[in-house]
Each structure stands twice: as structure tokens, then as C-alpha cells.
Amino acid sequence: MKTTRLSRAAATSIAAVLVLAAPPLASVARAAADDVAPAPPSPGPELNPFECYGRYQYATENRTIAEMRHELAQRLDWLDEAGQPGTVLAIKLCVIAKLKARVGDADAWDYYARSLEADPVEPGLELWAAQYWTGHRGVRRPVAEPAEVHYYAALRKLEAIKEAGRWKEYHAIVEDWVRHDLTVLYQMDGFPLLPFKAYPQRSRGLWAPGVSVGSQLRVAKDSRDFFFNNEYRQFTGEMQFANSDIRQGGTQFGQLGARQKWDLARAPLRLQVENKLRIRQNPLGTFDVLHTYLHQWDSQIYNFYNPTNACRIVQTQKEPCSPGQPAFSDIQVQQIGLGYERVFPLYPLFDLRLAGTVQRVWRDGIVEFHPYNIRIANPDGTFFVPNRRETLNLYEFKPSLSRFLGADKLVVNGVWAMLDNPVGTPDAPPLEQLRRKVIRAASFEYGIYQPLVLPTFEYGRLSTYRTPTRGLYVFGGVMEDGELWGTHEVLARDFYGGLRFEGPHWIDWTLQETYETTNTTYGESDGFGGNVYSSPGQAFSSVRTTFIFQYRVRSFDTFPGMPPSHGGFGSDMLNLVFPVAWDKGVSGPNDFENVRAGGQVWTKLIGEGIGGTTFLLTAGVDYQYFYRLQKGLVMGQLAIRMGWGDL
Amino acid sequence: MRYALCRAWPLRMAAAALLAAGCLPSIADLPSGPLNSTFAVSDFFAPSGYMGDGEYFGKLVGAANEGCRPRVGLKRGNCYAFTYWPNDVDTDPWAGVFWVFPANSWGSTRGRAIDISKFKQISFWAAVDGPSPYTVGQNSVPFVGQAGGIDPKGRYVSEGEKDYVDGVITSTGWNVGDPKGITGEMRQFHIPLSDFQKGAGCQDPNDPNKGRNCTGDETNFMTGTAQASFLIGAFAWAMHYPTDVVKCADPNVDCHVDQHSSMFVDPPPVHIYLDDIVWDTEEAPAP
Numbered sequence: 001m002k003t004t005r006l007s008r009a010a011a012t013s014i015a016a017v018l019v020l021a022a023p024p025l026a027s028v029a030r031a032a033a034d035d036v037a038p039a040p041p042s043p044g045p046e047l048n049p050f051e052c053y054g055r056y057q058y059a060t061e062n063r064t065i066a067e068m069r070h071e072l073a074q075r076l077d078w079l080d081e082a083g084q085p086g087t088v089l090a091i092k093l094c095v096i097a098k099l100k101a102r103v104g105d106a107d108a109w110d111y112y113a114r115s116l117e118a119d120p121v122e123p124g125l126e127l128w129a130a131q132y133w134t135g136h137r138g139v140r141r142p143v144a145e146p147a148e149v150h151y152y153a154a155l156r157k158l159e160a161i162k163e164a165g166r167w168k169e170y171h172a173i174v175e176d177w178v179r180h181d182l183t184v185l186y187q188m189d190g191f192p193l194l195p196f197k198a199y200p201q202r203s204r205g206l207w208a209p210g211v212s213v214g215s216q217l218r219v220a221k222d223s224r225d226f227f228f229n230n231e232y233r234q235f236t237g238e239m240q241f242a243n244s245d246i247r248q249g250g251t252q253f254g255q256l257g258a259r260q261k262w263d264l265a266r267a268p269l270r271l272q273v274e275n276k277l278r279i280r281q282n283p284l285g286t287f288d289v290l291h292t293y294l295h296q297w298d299s300q301i302y303n304f305y306n307p308t309n310a311c312r313i314v315q316t317q318k319e320p321c322s323p324g325q326p327a328f329s330d331i332q333v334q335q336i337g338l339g340y341e342r343v344f345p346l347y348p349l350f351d352l353r354l355a356g357t358v359q360r361v362w363r364d365g366i367v368e369f370h371p372y373n374i375r376i377a378n379p380d381g382t383f384f385v386p387n388r389r390e391t392l393n394l395y396e397f398k399p400s401l402s403r404f405l406g407a408d409k410l411v412v413n414g415v416w417a418m419l420d421n422p423v424g425t426p427d428a429p430p431l432e433q434l435r436r437k438v439i440r441a442a443s444f445e446y447g448i449y450q451p452l453v454l455p456t457f458e459y460g461r462l463s464t465y466r467t468p469t470r471g472l473y474v475f476g477g478v479m480e481d482g483e484l485w486g487t488h489e490v491l492a493r494d495f496y497g498g499l500r501f502e503g504p505h506w507i508d509w510t511l512q513e514t515y516e517t518t519n520t521t522y523g524e525s526d527g528f529g530g531n532v533y534s535s536p537g538q539a540f541s542s543v544r545t546t547f548i549f550q551y552r553v554r555s556f557d558t559f560p561g562m563p564p565s566h567g568g569f570g571s572d573m574l575n576l577v578f579p580v581a582w583d584k585g586v587s588g589p590n591d592f593e594n595v596r597a598g599g600q601v602w603t604k605l606i607g608e609g610i611g612g613t614t615f616l617l618t619a620g621v622d623y624q625y626f627y628r629l630q631k632g633l634v635m636g637q638l639a640i641r642m643g644w645g646d647l
Numbered sequence: 648m649r650y651a652l653c654r655a656w657p658l659r660m661a662a663a664a665l666l667a668a669g670c671l672p673s674i675a676d677l678p679s680g681p682l683n684s685t686f687a688v689s690d691f692f693a694p695s696g697y698m699g700d701g702e703y704f705g706k707l708v709g710a711a712n713e714g715c716r717p718r719v720g721l722k723r724g725n726c727y728a729f730t731y732w733p734n735d736v737d738t739d740p741w742a743g744v745f746w747v748f749p750a751n752s753w754g755s756t757r758g759r760a761i762d763i764s765k766f767k768q769i770s771f772w773a774a775v776d777g778p779s780p781y782t783v784g785q786n787s788v789p790f791v792g793q794a795g796g797i798d799p800k801g802r803y804v805s806e807g808e809k810d811y812v813d814g815v816i817t818s819t820g821w822n823v824g825d826p827k828g829i830t831g832e833m834r835q836f837h838i839p840l841s842d843f844q845k846g847a848g849c850q851d852p853n854d855p856n857k858g859r860n861c862t863g864d865e866t867n868f869m870t871g872t873a874q875a876s877f878l879i880g881a882f883a884w885a886m887h888y889p890t891d892v893v894k895c896a897d898p899n900v901d902c903h904v905d906q907h908s909s910m911f912v913d914p915p916p917v918h919i920y921l922d923d924i925v926w927d928t929e930e931a932p933a934p
Contacts, residue, residue, distance in 0.1 A: 245755030245803065252802065303704050318736070320702035369704075376705040384708060384730070427711030427725055429691050431677060432750060438671050484671045487749075523674030526748070526877070527760030530676040 036203065039160035042121045044085025048170050049124020052094035052115075056102075059095065062466045065103055065407045065450045072099040090119030094128055101136040104404030106348045108132065123161060124174045126154035127181075133345070134181060139353045139402035139411055140646075143343045144185055145283045148206055151185075154178045156203035176561035183562070183606060184572075187614035189278045189286075190214025190643025197280065199562075199612025210280035214643020215273065222635045223267045223624055226294065232542050232583040233492060233518055235264050235592040238301055240538050247304035253312065253319045258629075261591050263308040263327060265626045267633045268299035276339070276643065285342025290359060292335040298328040302371035329371030332364040335394065350403040359394040361419070366390060390435075393420045407450045413477075415441040425486070431525050432486030443477025454504070470502030470557075475512075488522045490538075498546075508550040515586070517541040540588025544581060551576045556604060568609035575602040577620070591628050598622030600637075616641040681760035682878070687724025688746050688769075688924040691759055692881040694727065696745025699885070700734040707731050707742045716774050716920040718833035726922035733888040733914050737906045743885025746924070747797065748878065754799035754811045757858050758879035763815060763845045768931040769794045769838040769882060771924040776831045777917035778892040781824040784904065789820030790829045790886045790919075792838050794926075795848060797879040804856040811858040814875025817844040823886060833920065837931035842874075849873040882924050888917065 059071040075096050079089075097111035112129040119125055130150035134142035158175050161167055182201045189212040192198035196208035223231040242256055243249040256264075277289040301307045308328075311321035337359025344352045365372025370388035377383055395418045402411040417439040424433035451468045458465075476497035483490045498512030520538035524531045556573040563570035577600040585593055600620030607613045618639040625632045682691065694709060701707035708730045715726035733740035748759040771792065775781075781788050795815035803810050819838045822828035829836070849861035849868055861873040894912040895902035902910035 245753075245808075246749070246751035250751070250753055250755055250802070254806075305702070306704075309704075318738075320704075320736075322704040323736075325704060374705070376708070384705070386705070386708065427689075428693055428750070429689060429748075431691075432693065434672065436671055482671045484674070487674050487677060489671060489674055521674065523677045525677045526757065527679055527681050529679055532675045 036156060036159040036163055038164035039121050039157065039166065042087055043119055044087035046166070046168070047087045047091055047122070048168070049091075049094075049122050049128070049174065050170060051091045052098065052125070052128055055091070055095045056098040059099060060102055060468070062451060062468070064466070068099060068103050068407075072096065072103065075099065086118045087122065090115045090122065090125055093118055094125055097132070098128065101132050102407065104407045104409070106404070108136070109347075121157065121161075123154040123157035123171065123178075126150045126157060127174055127178050130154065130178070130181065134185060136404075137345060137347075137351055138343050139351045139400045140413070141341070141343050141353060142185060143345045143351060144280075145285070145342070146345065147185060148182075148282050151178050151182050152201070152203055152206035155201060155205075159203050173561065179612075180560065180562045183612035183614065184556075186210065186212070186280070186612065187604075187606075188214070188644050189280060190276065191613045192611040195611070199606075199608060201612075206282060210278070212278050212280070212643065214276045214278060214641075216275075216639065216641040216644055218270070218272045218274075218637070218639045220270045220635070220637040221267050222270065222622070222637055223265070223633060225296070226270060226272050230494075230516060230542075230544065230583075232544070232585075232592050232594065233516055236540050236542075236585075236589060237490075237518060237538075238264055238304075238307060239589065239591065240540065242301075242304045242307040244535075244537055248306060251305065252317060253306075253314045256307070257310070257312060257314075260308045260310050260312075262629050262631050263310070265592060265594075265629055265631050265633070266299070266328070267624075267635045268328070269297040270299070271295050276645075278643070285340060288339035288341075288357075290335065290337045290339050290357060292333070292359075294331075294333040296331045298326055298330065300329045300331045300365050300371070302329045302365070302368060302374070304368060325374055329365050330373040331366055332372060334362045335359045337394065350401045353398075353400040355396075355398040355400075357394070357396045359396075361390075361392040361394050363390040363392065364388075367425075390421060391423065393422065394418070395420070405446075409447040409449065411445045411447070413441075413443045413445075415439060415479075428486065434484055434486055437481070437483040439479070439481045441477060441479035443475065443479075445473050445475040448472040448474070467504045469504045470508070471500075473500040473502070474498075475500065487525045488520060488535075490518070490520050493517045506552045506555070508552070510546070510548040510550075512544075512546040514544040514546070515541065516544065541586040542583055542590075542593075543586055544583050546579065546581045548580075549578045551578075562608060563606060565606075565608045569605045569607050569615075571603060572606050572614070573602070573604040576600070577602060579622075592626055593628050594624050594626045596622055596624040598635075613642060616644055681762045681876075682926070683762040683765045685925060685927050685929070688881045688926065689724035692746035692748045693750035694744050694746050695750040696747045696753065696880065696883070698743040698745065698883075700731065700738075700740055700742040700888070701744060703734045703736070705732075706734055707744070709744065715922060716833050718772055718922060720772070720835070721923060723923050723925050727920070729919040729921075731888070731917040731919065733890075733893075733908050733911060735909045735911070737909050739906055740888035740890060740908050741885065742888070743791075743883055745797070745880045745883040747880050752797075752879060753802070754797045754813075754879055755803050755808065756879075757811045757860065758797075758813070758877040759881075761875065761878045763840075763875045763878070765928050766840055766845075766926050767929060768840050768927050769817070769925070770835060770927055770931065771882065772833050772835050772920075772922040773829055773884070774831050774833045774920040775823050775829050775886070775917065776920075777823065778889055778915045779824060780891065781889040782891045783887050783889060785891065787822040787825060787828075788887045788889060790823050790884065791818055791820045792836060793818035793880075793883040793885070794838055794840070795844075795875065795878065795880055796883070798848065801856070809858045810856060811877075811879060812848050812850050812860055813879050814847075814849045814861040814873070815840070815845050815878065816848045817841070823889075833922065835923070839931050843871070846871060846874045848875065881926065884919065884921065886917075886919075888914070 060068055079092055093111050093115035097108050100108035112132055115125050130147045133147035137143045158171055179200050183199050192212045194211045196205040197210035239256055249255055272294045275291040279287045306321055309321050312319040337357050339357040341355035346352050364387050367388045370386050372387045375383040375385050397416045400413040419437040421435035424435045449471050451466050453464050453466050456463055456465050479494040481492040494514055494516050496514040500510040502508045518540055520535040521532050552575050554574040563572050580597045582595045583593055598620055603617050605615045620637045622635045697707055710728050711725040714728035731742045794817050795813040797813040799810040817838055817840055850857040851868055852865055862876045863873040867873040890903045893914045896910040896912050
């Protein structure tokens, strides 16, 4: 209740400031936009900037990287022809810059810069320069700040051209592409509260702050939670803990029965709302005020002495249960915090992305024996609510770096996150009070961007053809999730690797293999020494094979400009996704082995009439079958995102 | 260069601190050695052993350091407030809580090392607020305080493991509502610990099904001079629900006798308050 008041108060204050500040700032921006001076004369005959684009396309098309390098060498030789006008030289430099970017040369930017110097009037050259930062450079995100500089420079030059009365048809296309690119650049921000960076963007939006609100609504009835936790691990871990000597396994009722295991495999209803207020300020980066609300119904075990609240009779004895109380309890999580991210171009070394958040977390219903939604009636008509709220601090740091290796690109990601419970469990003995979770992960992705020779049946038989693709990616990584419960440490590790192919036309696929281990160790706290032991009864491992087939009905790169708009919205992307997964036990119990298959629709809509606000909509249905338990689950997910982050 | 390096030491320290903070604290090298001086039970033992109606979720609810009854005197360890309602599934209505080590252990592991020769008594402050008269079949109900006495009675042996039994057992009862017993006012109680009680639960060291729980060898065991060398259950309380006060749902069935707790109509709760539960090396004061 307290957190709700806090978030409402904060949101109201921020909204009030924004509402008051927006009109004067907007009028300043509009006034500034009207001050553009007419464009000076071009340094030569005015050339269509798409000359650069077309020549680059011709020089690359289905060629190998070596052939592209040959084209590049030739064009470098032709560069120093005497007496050529600045506009001609600019186009030549632009083609060289694009070729260098394509083959991964670190000095590509120098040629873009020289191109802009050679013809400082043509807006289209600014567009190509900006696309270098969004299309080639960057790591997990475009390098937004230098890209913005050139997109807005293009808009300024377009306004100057118009002012000078030299507007050509192709300038309308440049303008459309620039605005589309900017809209895509801001697509994860959400709804723009201030007009400066909202569609249709104008030239003076560069140094003005971009303030937007993003909101994601996710509803799912699914065995998987929203945090990428593996349900095989969750169910097996729950079963093993309940089976241990210090819970049901240590009572006269012993190990979990078949029905109890069957009940453990569950797909609770989950709802999550993630809100953010984003401030984007060039050259600083993006700053977020974050709020998240999560509720899961009937998802949490609250009593591992009888984890499914089963009223069993074991050897003529009635197992203590609570008729009328649910088998599982709800949980609720609220988070409020701050976030930051920016990609720093540090070539000739690499591009570096720094991202992190600091958040305060309030959790209800997680602590065992303290369910959230259970109320116990007192004889006097009041209710006892056993819930115990946890207040935690969450720190996340996600550095990534990338570098071109020839035409290919290597991306290395790191994750460090700590969920710290400063109070711990205050009523436990001091050695058992500490609660902390630390996640460390590292991964790589090697993107092969050189044209590939692929099979085709186009001529009535199997043959091959060379084609550029959206990339063949080899990836792998390790993740370690350690959680401390006083003197006990639960350590989950994932080792994974796979291939992802983003085809030239409409088909993509991903194949991933993940090996997962879970172990529990404990420090000897009984006064006999300082050893650390493992708990074999709590150890298990499994593998997950995942195959995802994706069909692009409409690809986001179909329209370089704004997509056709119907009713104020243009469809930028429509994908059909079919994931299949198989969880197989390797060591320990295998009761929760399962296969899962489903279908999803992903679509992206750009709301031109609402400042270019972009929506990402996802809907899917899955079926999961736990073949050892003979239990099937029909599941569904729906997500509506207006602004988002890592998916 | 040397100057630059010297200047960099705060940075290096900050980096080291950041790395250390980024990991989980070590669970190796935890404090070692037996308990050998006066200690608060809650500093080592957890009140996780809910018994009787405590096994029915919500029938016995405990809170530490919340809702405690104020009192004078030393403040050692946690204070507790329990609320108890009788079960409604027709089993004998009684409840209790054991403070055990490790938490939730009923003798699957050996417990906390202790030099029991140093200890003379277990003391605690307690009060009970319940309906009056607090009787079952017109008889007074004792509030039992106990130390030691955990015995799995073969439960873990049947699973191919060993049973760990408390070598010590001692208990005392005080009638609820009796001015000389336990009332709604916080008072201190003492459970004396005799040499006999310190070894009353010792098991034959040659029994392969039992973990070693006492000092000495076979001779000490046979002569009764072995003493507990570890402790699983440091303290427990238990009491019966005062069935005489409840109304019965069916006038033709006397729900106060036998096991008819499902017929209780709005049974009032019993509140149990505990504080300053201590194993003490000093003798209990004379009664």
C-alpha cells in the first residue's frame, strides 16, 4: 500500500512538471525551427544522394567480401581524380565509406566525415552517415548520440534546402527515411511527452531532451515466469527440497506422492506491468525512472511440509493439511528504481554499452510459511494475514562490447546482478539471517555477415546461390545464479550455445542447447569445524534443446521509410514464431521431463499520429507435456508493449 | 610513475571492495567450538518445530519480536508471541513449538556442539492468555517447558540413514491460570538441569543406527556417566487446548471429550508469550 502511494505521488509530481514545462519548451523549439537560414550553394552540380546508395548496392550485392574489397580498392584509386567538383567527390567518398563499413574497416567513419566535408549542403549524405551509427556500429543498441547528430543535421539541411527553394523529389524520400530511422531509434522509449523528438521530428530536436513514458503489460498463464527461469529446474528443486529430511521427507509422511508431483507442475496466471519514464539527452545517454508491478496467482509453495496442501492418508495416518486453503499462494512484487544506458563508440578498440539499474524491491508471499493471499479468520471477525513483506535492493550492471572482425562482428556481454536483503531473516539465528542473490553471466555472439552460399529449389532442383543474409550467429555463454540462505548456498549454472540464422528473405531459425546444473552446499555451523559440504539430495542437472522457427510476414526492414499507415498506425513488422523445447534430465530425478511447442505472433505498429509511438504486440499459445507425470498444460501469453527494454 | 601508482590505491581498494561485494559471502570458516557459556536459545536455535495443531497451517501462528508482552529484566535473544487455535479435523487439540538446530531438524543431523557440563538450568519468561477456566475435563492443563528430548525413533534409520537423538532431556510443567503456575503476567521460569538429565538420552555408541550424541565410550554409557555432546532441541513448550470452554455444534454430542474438534463453535484463541529463553551456567534460584 505504501509503495502504491509512493509511485502514485512520484508519477503525479513528474507528470505535473512535464505538463507545465512542455508548452514553453515546445514553443522555443518551434521558434528555433523557423530560424533556419537558406542553404548555401552546393559545391558542384546537385547530385541525388541515392547515387551513393545505388553504387554501394551494385558493388556489394551477391559478392564475396574479397570481391567487395576489390571494389573498394578500385574506388580508392579513383578518388584522387583532379578537378572533380565537391558534390562528385562526396558521393565517391560516401560509397567508399559504405563499403568500408560493410567489410568492417575501422576507419569507415573517416570517409563519411570527408564526404560531409566535401558536400556540406546535401542532406542525404547526413542520412548515410547517421545510418553508419545505427546500422553498423553499436552493441545490442545503436550508437544513438552520434547518429542523432547526423539525423538532425539531415533535417536541418532539408529545411535549409526548402528555404532556398531547391527542394527535389528525392529530398522527400530522404526526409521520410530520416524520420523513420529516428522513430526506430526511439522505438524502445515509449510515448513522447515532449514534442522535440516526437514524429515528425524537426531539426532542432537534437539537443532538446526527449522525455517519454513506456509501459509494458504482460499477461500469461504459463509454467515459465517472466524472468527466464527454467521451470524444469524450479519444479525439480521444489520437489527435492520438499523431499529433504528438513521438510516433508523428514516426517512420517515421507517423499512426495505421485499426485503431489503432478500438482507441482503448474502454469499459474501471471500479470506484469513495467513502467518507465525515460529522459534521453544527447550526449549523456538515457536515464530511466522505473516501476514494475508483478502479481502471480496460485504460484508459490508456502509450506514445504506439505507443498501442495494434499490431504493424504499415508499408512492409515492423515497428513496434516488445511482444507479450504489454496494449494499455492499468490505473490506480488513491486519495484521502483533508476536506470541508465548508453553505447560509447571507442573505436579503434570497440563499442561499449554500459547499462545498469538500481532498484528497491518489495516482495510479498515469497517467504515460506508466510503466504500472501491467505487470510485466517479470527473468532472476533478479524483476519490474520501471515504474509511477510521483504524489502530488497536490486543492483544490475550489464556491460557489453562489440567489435568488427573483418565483415563479422563479435559481441561480448556481461551481467552482474545482486538482489540484497539488508534485513535478512531477522528472527532467525544470526548465522541464518543473511539472504542474498548474485547473478553473474557472460556470453558471446559471433555474427557472420559475409554473403553465404545457400541451397535453393528455385530451378526445379537443388542448387545453390550466394546471397547476403541478415546474419548467421554463433553464440554461447555461461550463467551462474547463486543464492545464499544463511549457511546454505544454492548454485544454479547454465552453459549454453547455439546457432541463429536470420535469412535473406522470410525465414529465420535458432537452435540452442543448454546444460543446467543445480547444487546446494552448506557451511558447517554446528561448532565442529569450518567445512563446506554439498547436499547430494538437492543436486540435479538437465539439458534443454530449443528450436525456434520464425517466418517474417512483414519484416521491419521492408520499408526504409515510414510504413503505410492505416487508421494512424503503420505495421512495421509481423512475424510468426514457432518455438519447440525439450527438457531432459541428466542427473538426479527426471520427473519433470517435458516437451513443449507453441506458436506466437509478433507485430510492431508505429503510431504516426501519436508522435511515432511504437507498439510491440505479442500473443502466443503453447502446449507442454510432462510425459513422466502424464500431465499436459495448455498455456497462453499476451504482451502489449509501448516502449521496452531487453526482451 | 610511482607517484601515480600510489595515487591509484584508493581506486584499487574501491575495485577490490566492489568485487568482494559482488560475490556471495563465504560459508566456509563459520564459528567453531561447543557452546560453553550462557546463551540465548534464539541465537543458535530456530523455533521451526511446530507440533500438534502447529502442523495445521494457520492454527499456531508465531511472531518474533512482534506483539511481545513487555516485562522487566535482561533482554537476551528474541521474544515471541504465539496465537493458537485448535485443529478442526478431530485430532487431539494440543500444540507446541521446538527451538531446534539446524532449523526444521527432527534428528536427521547431529545438532549443535555443546559442553553441557557447564550448564545448570534453562530459564525463560512466559505468560499465557486464554479462556477461563483453562481446563480439559475439569482438570488443570500444564504448560510444559522442555529442553532436549528430540528422538526420531527410527524414522531416518528406515530410510537408510542414522537417527540423531538428543542426549539431554529435561522438562517441567506449570498449570495454566494457576497463580503459582503460568498466568497472563510475564514471569520467569526455570528448568533445572541435573547430571542425570544431561545424559538421559545418550545412545549406545556401538549402535550403528544411532549417531554419536554423547561424550565418553561404551563404559561411560553403561555406567551412566556419558553426557550429551550436542543439542538438537534447545527448548520447547507444549500445552493442551482448554476444551471445556468451547461450545459444541451438535447438542447431542459432547465435543469436549474424545476427539471432536471439528464440532467446536468459534473456539477462542490462546496467546502464548515467551521471552529471554536462555541456557544458563548459573544455578536456578531456590523456589
